[in-house]
Amino acid sequence: MREHRGTVYWTGFAVILALLIAAPLVLPEFWRRFLTEILIWGLLAMSSDILIGYTGMISFGHSAFFGLGMYGAAAALISIQPPNLWLAMLYGLLGAAAVAGFVAYFSTRLRDIYFAITTLIFSQIFYVMIFTWTEVTGGENGVTFGRPPLSIPGLFSQPFTTATLHWFVVAVVTSSYLVLRRITQSPFGMVLQSIRENESRTRAIGYPIERYKIVAVMLSGLFAGLAGVLYAVQNQFAAPDFVFFLVSGEAVIYNVMGGIGTLVGPIFGAAFFLLLREGLSRFFTEYYLIPVGIIFVAMVIFMPQGLLGFMRRWLNE
Amino acid sequence: MRSSTSIWGCSIQFLRAIPLDQLLIQTINGIVTGMILALVASGLTLIFGIMDVVNFAHGELFMLGAYVGVIVLAATGDFWIALIAASLIIALLGAAIYLMTLRPLLGRDPLTTILATFGVSLVLQNYALWQFGPVARKIQEPFTGHFTLFYLDYPWYRLVIALLSAAIIGALWLFLKFGTYGIWIRATTQDRVMAQAMGIPVPWVLTVVFAIGAGMAGASGVLFGPLVGVNHAMGLDWILKAFIVVVVGGMGNLVGSIAASIFFSLLEAYASLWVSPAQAIIVSFVVLILTLLFRPTGLFVPTPK
Numbered sequence: 001m002r003e004h005r006g007t008v009y010w011t012g013f014a015v016i017l018a019l020l021i022a023a024p025l026v027l028p029e030f031w032r033r034f035l036t037e038i039l040i041w042g043l044l045a046m047s048s049d050i051l052i053g054y055t056g057m058i059s060f061g062h063s064a065f066f067g068l069g070m071y072g073a074a075a076a077l078i079s080i081q082p083p084n085l086w087l088a089m090l091y092g093l094l095g096a097a098a099v100a101g102f103v104a105y106f107s108t109r110l111r112d113i114y115f116a117i118t119t120l121i122f123s124q125i126f127y128v129m130i131f132t133w134t135e136v137t138g139g140e141n142g143v144t145f146g147r148p149p150l151s152i153p154g155l156f157s158q159p160f161t162t163a164t165l166h167w168f169v170v171a172v173v174t175s176s177y178l179v180l181r182r183i184t185q186s187p188f189g190m191v192l193q194s195i196r197e198n199e200s201r202t203r204a205i206g207y208p209i210e211r212y213k214i215v216a217v218m219l220s221g222l223f224a225g226l227a228g229v230l231y232a233v234q235n236q237f238a239a240p241d242f243v244f245f246l247v248s249g250e251a252v253i254y255n256v257m258g259g260i261g262t263l264v265g266p267i268f269g270a271a272f273f274l275l276l277r278e279g280l281s282r283f284f285t286e287y288y289l290i291p292v293g294i295i296f297v298a299m300v301i302f303m304p305q306g307l308l309g310f311m312r313r314w315l316n317e
Numbered sequence: 318m319r320s321s322t323s324i325w326g327c328s329i330q331f332l333r334a335i336p337l338d339q340l341l342i343q344t345i346n347g348i349v350t351g352m353i354l355a356l357v358a359s360g361l362t363l364i365f366g367i368m369d370v371v372n373f374a375h376g377e378l379f380m381l382g383a384y385v386g387v388i389v390l391a392a393t394g395d396f397w398i399a400l401i402a403a404s405l406i407i408a409l410l411g412a413a414i415y416l417m418t419l420r421p422l423l424g425r426d427p428l429t430t431i432l433a434t435f436g437v438s439l440v441l442q443n444y445a446l447w448q449f450g451p452v453a454r455k456i457q458e459p460f461t462g463h464f465t466l467f468y469l470d471y472p473w474y475r476l477v478i479a480l481l482s483a484a485i486i487g488a489l490w491l492f493l494k495f496g497t498y499g500i501w502i503r504a505t506t507q508d509r510v511m512a513q514a515m516g517i518p519v520p521w522v523l524t525v526v527f528a529i530g531a532g533m534a535g536a537s538g539v540l541f542g543p544l545v546g547v548n549h550a551m552g553l554d555w556i557l558k559a560f561i562v563v564v565v566g567g568m569g570n571l572v573g574s575i576a577a578s579i580f581f582s583l584l585e586a587y588a589s590l591w592v593s594p595a596q597a598i599i600v601s602f603v604v605l606i607l608t609l610l611f612r613p614t615g616l617f618v619p620t621p622k
Contacts, residue, residue: 125602287447293440301421
């Protein structure tokens with residue numbers, strides 16, 4: 001039975017992956033970019049699922065990690081010639097890791113609502129810094145830069161096309177998913193889930209839960225930073241708007257819509273949200289957040305499991 | 318010895334660099350903003366303390382209060398009617414929001430209330446943008462008198478705001494302390510089940526508390542309106558400040574959040590003597606971090622035993 005389920009899971013995984021890989025060959029230009037974007041936002045949402053779904057801490061500060069990943073990539077792409085994709089990734093991850101370490105150290109002292117509020121305030125610290133430090137970050141206007149070529153040092157190097165960029169993003173997001181899935185099923189991930197279920201009992205058993213939480217926040221921040229790097233590479237700019245806490249709020253919305261604690265759920269949530277935005281902005285123009293907000297509140301009340309919540313147990317096996 | 322003299326000399330020079338009059342002006346400014354912040358934050362902390370709801374939409378209620386003020390002021394021409402109308406309408410709106418979105422979440426994890434109110438705040442903010450447009454509106458202050466403060470003409474209105482806010486908070490405190498319904502509210506805070514058993518209509522108490530908190534946010538929106546323009550994003554700024562204040566003051570602790578409001582506003586007012594006001598908020602952030610390091614339960618609460 002168990003093995004059978006495993007086969008079904010991996011078959012489903014292979015089918016979705018194959019569809020994602022085939023997508024740029026059939027989709028028109030707009031939807032190709034759209035799909036890439038969904039995957040990038042999905043990665044951000046998935047990273048915050050580690051905290052929301054698996055550790056039971058709602059983070060409203062993921063925009064800081066995402067934004068620092070973006071600005072880190074920007075720093076590498078602007079200062080180092082010729083622009084190098086892997087260096088951009090390294091810089092972005094370093095930036096996100098530094099911020100995540102800082103935020104993790106302080107905010108994990110608090111629980112529940114206080115954690116949510118402090119992560120929100122921390123992300124605003126970085127927003128204000130980036131917004132006001134105009135000489136370095138370009139302030140309100142942000143910075144633009146060229147897209148690095150897709151390269152493997154010593155082997156080949158060629159500029160990104162929409163299709164190769166999409167495949168690159170698919171590769172990064174899929175491997176992140178597999179890594180995160182492995183982590184959540186590891187003993188470490190089990191401890192995180194037991195913190196979610198009962199924090200004081202986990203402490204009583206003898207786990208140093210503060211350390212576990214700090215590692216969880218850093219891990220989550222690292223993957224959020226990766227999403228930021230991908231976004232920077234795709235759109236060739238970094239702006240303070242992406243550090244503003246509404247982005248973190250959107251990441252939380254993706255999680256709730258898709259189903260927390262499932263890892264793939266948040267990606268579906270991102271897809272659902274972005275499609276909803278795309279569809280509704282035809283009628284509501286830039287005020288699409290009015291109907292989307294109403295749908296979100298209704299889902300919080302009537303469908304707390306989210307779209308994929310019913311598959312939660314199965315997806316985590 | 319020599320080094321200590323030079324440090325002394327340095328700090329004297331440092332102090333001389335700030336004129337005393339500016340310091341005094343900033344003190345008054347800080348207290349005025351602090352009182353409005355206290356009005357916003359005490360609504361937030363009241364709602365949290367009594368029903369474990371983190372009201373993310375509180376800033377939006379503040380903003381909508383200011384807009385209702387603009388509309389009523391334009392219709393009637395009387396600031397005080399606008400103030401009362403805005404508080405009542407926003408209180409009703411708050412009750413409606415509570416009944417529609419938070420009542421169904423009763424008994425679930427308090428974290429879900431953050432999600433629901435975050436959704437509500439998105440809706441309200443975009444509704445305001447849609448309805449009133451991106452151009453800032455202005456509320457005319459009820460009187461334009463000035464008095465001379467050093468080289469400045471300081472408007473009386475600012476002092477009146479501080480006094481009015483203090484009066485509203487004082488009235489809330491008296492109501493909670495002595496009013497029959499206030500005692501019901503406090504009983505509900507202490508033990509919801511027991512209060513229900515004693516015949517207190519707990520569901521109504523919760524609705525009314527949310528309405529009171531919302532009404533206070535609405536009132537502060539109208540009071541603050543004349544100082545800056547009224548626009549759809551003004552709530553964001555305030556909700557962040559109110560969150561900082563409420564975390565540092567000890568969540569659910571009314572006195573603590575009032576003290577913290579004034580403390581942070583003074584801090585930012587002094588900080589803006591040296592840096593731009595946009596950066597002054599970083600000082601608050603630093604204090605917040607220090608508080609989290611050394612007193613994670615809050616700065617203005619008695620040391621837990």
